[in-house]
Amino acid sequence: MSEHVxxxxxxxxxxxxxxxxxxxxxxxxxxxxxGRARAVVQDFAEYQARERAMLMLKLMAEAERDLSTGDTMPQAEVFATLRNRLQAQRDAADG
Incomplete structure (x- = not known):
């Protein structure tokens, strides 16, 4: 990728x-x-790819921090919690 000023x-x-x-x-x-840099123009698809990459890096950094502090839980518990939340949202929408 080239950069032009x-x-x-x-x-x-x-x-x-x-x-x-x-x-x-x-x-x-x-x-x-x-004479001062004020804005950047780039292809939208490139922007989206860069944003996704930054999000992945942030998630990886959070995961490493959680692992180092012991802030983890078993996968089965995570999915059970998410299922319960989803069911509660469906129940609220139905009721």
């Missing part, structure tokens, strides 16, 4: 072509305003 004015002038470039080349645009 350009001013907001440059982006406004040629936005449609630059958005195609972002999509076709998996490029990231760093937009500047008054």
């Amino acid at each position: 350009l001013s907001l004015s440059q982006f406004k002038t040629d936005a449609a072509r630059l958005l195609d470039q972002v999509r076709d080349e998996a490029a990231t645009l760093v937009l500047t305003q008054n």
